[in-house]
Amino acid sequence: MNLVRFVILRLGFVLVTVLIGTFFVLPLLWLLTAPFNAQATLRVEWPSPFTLRNFGDVFRNTFAIRALFLNSIIQAGGTMLGTAVIATLAAYALSRLEIRGRNVLVYLLVLFSSVVTGTAAMVPIFLLLYYLRLIDTHLGVILVLTGGLLPTGIFLMRDFVESIPRSYEESALVSGATPWQTFRDVVLPVLRPGMMVVAVWAFVNAWGNFLIPAILIRSPEKMPAPVAIYSFYTEGGTPVLTLISAYSLLYAIPVVVLYLFVNWRYGFRFFGGIKGGGK
Amino acid sequence: MNSESRENGYIVLQGLTKHFGLVVAVDRVDLNIAQGEFFALLGPSGCGKTTTLRLIAGLERPTAGRIFIGGRDVTDLVPRERDVAMVFQDYALYPHMTLLENIGYPLKVRGVPRKKLVARVREVAEHLKIADLLDRRPSQVSGGQQQRAAVARALVHEPKVFLFDEPLSNLDAKLRLEARAFLKHLQREVGVTTVYVTHDQAEAMAMADRIAVMFAGRIAQVGSPLDVYREPMTVEVAAFLGNPPMNLIPGRLEGGEFVGPGFRIPLSSTSPSGEAFLGIRPEHLRLAERGETGAIPGRLYAVQPLGPEVLVTAQVGEVTVSVRLFTEELPHLGDEVWLLVDPSRVHLFDSGGKRIR
């Protein structure tokens, strides 16, 4: 009786797991098959004839390649650096200064950061950059993305900063270090894993963001991959599926690699409990 | 320590006070710590020991009062300018540095050239018997070795003052005894003025030249370990020292006698009448026969054989009283016991907790 129940429960568990797993996998299959298909349609099918020509064609499109390997990397890389460095400094300062209500403050900022990278704030941000003459510049994109990602970056970083015992810094101070030496020699090295996590997180977000470069970048030679991909349409406005799928796959690979790296190195999960996390 | 050097102490705290919001962590503390002295700050959890130590180190700013080290007013100096060294309870060894880098850090920030740094670290490490561990990281050595490394880091730049905040509390009982002897020996050897914070009275008694007992931010008593043990100035100090601590029985003073629940003890000197506490160390009590004069009647509570001695606890009136019997035999005891004390060994405190004699 108990055995029957156990088997049924077990089977049910497996079935539900498989269903859920399938739900997450199915939409991605097309990205894995179409790029290798010389006659790709919207159908998921074994590539036939199998080919790598699609990638060759993509690589011959210098505009799209420049977008992917230069512009996207500049914009995502710049955002990554900016967010990681500034969030680290800020999280450190926040946790070591006794400011009242700082938790609520950070929490509110996190809540509203989704507005900044959303459409609602785009009107004033566009005008702001317009007056600063930063429309159609890499810097403009980097600044806006960094501004939008910072609150959550600080939020993520705080868990790491707060896990450093105060005695580390105090011991350095008593040893004769200046506050800056303390930060450089003691705090920063201990925070490195945290900075890595925030950096990867910021990169992935900036890399995948469509809206902000779509609004802020005008000239083709500065467009990043998510905007440039729309050049793989025929004059009549229909997408060239072979090229779009191949380009999408190339464009998605860095994210997959970073995910695998973080998962292998630190385990992809929220750190220090719950407070962390957020996209 | 002669009394003169105490007057012009090496470390002098004057009216030192620290408030955290409404909490008064340290309250008008005056201390004179002599050069080369091993000085322990002893008190229960939360009494302000760590705060006092951090004030001396410069990690906290006092609300009021001044701090002098070696005749120099350091109250407004940052830690770097005070030339002290501190060993933290968790050792604060940096996980990303090897022991060599950890121990050498105070030299590095003082701009000592690498070669000299390594040589000096080796020298100190040899001394502390951790020289062959210098390439390892803190996580790769044992707790006792970590503790030595933390001490080495404090020694390495030959500071004027050592500050220890419960450096032994993370060690197991056996290692703790070893480290106690080692630290005491080391301090004698290098002769650096040391302030040692602990809540373990045995540790303080065993190691220190002098002890300051703190309660609720205030110094209750300062003196040599034996003085403080023999003549506690307040009920609190009396109840804090000793293992088990001093028995305190409430009662009254009447016509040269102490009147407790069911007994009277004649006192050699005359004292004013009124409510009082009778204090007796457990080792100064012994078992007596029924009805012996001056015997304190009690109900047996528990008998604990400890190896070299037997600890007997009895209920006397409202309080429990401990007796240490220096015997390996288990005494045969009935339900009722009688305890006898040498009247010259008792302590008396008035109702306010102040020592009468």
Place this chain on the structure above:
Amino acid sequence: MAFLAPALLFIGVFLLFPFIWVLIISFTDTALTGPSAANPSFVGLENYYRLFNASRWMRAGEFGNALRNTLFFVLGSAILGQAPLGLAIALAFHRKKGLVRELVFSVATMAWILPDVAVAFAWIAFLDRDFGTLNAVLGAFGAKAIDWYFEKPLVAITLFNIWRGTAFSMLLFSAALGNIPPSYWETAEVAGANAWQRFRDIILPLILPHFLTDLILITLWTFNTFTPYLITGGGPFFRSETVSMYTYRVAFKFLEFGRGAAVAVVMMAINLVLATGYLLSLRRGRAWR
């Protein structure tokens, strides 16, 4: 400390300043083209009147229509979709290790972190009427083909957003469950509680605050997300247009910044109300804990 300065600057410029400025712009007829582009003038509440004009409010392409779609989208994909599904996955794999967990967590996380455009194209293919995988799978169970884009555009983007965002809830709940000391379970187990009782009496009360945190964040993110635009473009005939897409269309297609700003102000106000509501209930939830 000087460490804070850069962050304050950024947050001030890109977070607080837009809030104030957008309010000001919303009372003007600022535009990038046309006569008022050079020097915009103050128009009072006009932009807001147009937004809430009762006679055409609910028509296709108007604000009311977008708001209704957004309500459906947020309710369906965040509150009824991501949060329960994420919790279910976290519970199913609680205290489990192994390949299956690794795989499910990895694909769900991929869905969450892959670039907007890449997943949008994948979903265009997935949802296609004739070739799409979704219809192929449904067809295998005997269902007839649905033209998702024309017949059920709102359902389609809701489904997409569940797929896209569940990983966050899953990871959050999984961390929350991991923080419950095993002794809590074991005590209950020894006391004879069955799985449901353990869930109800131990897990649920302990993760309730996390549930609220999760809801706040995913609601706001879903409210502001723009990615579904890349799949349906808000169409057909604005039937899947959310407020976020509406703002984009007004401000950056028509380049009427004044009107776009008015929508943005309303959006921010809704965000504010949502966040405050959640925060208050979070405080109450903590209070009796």
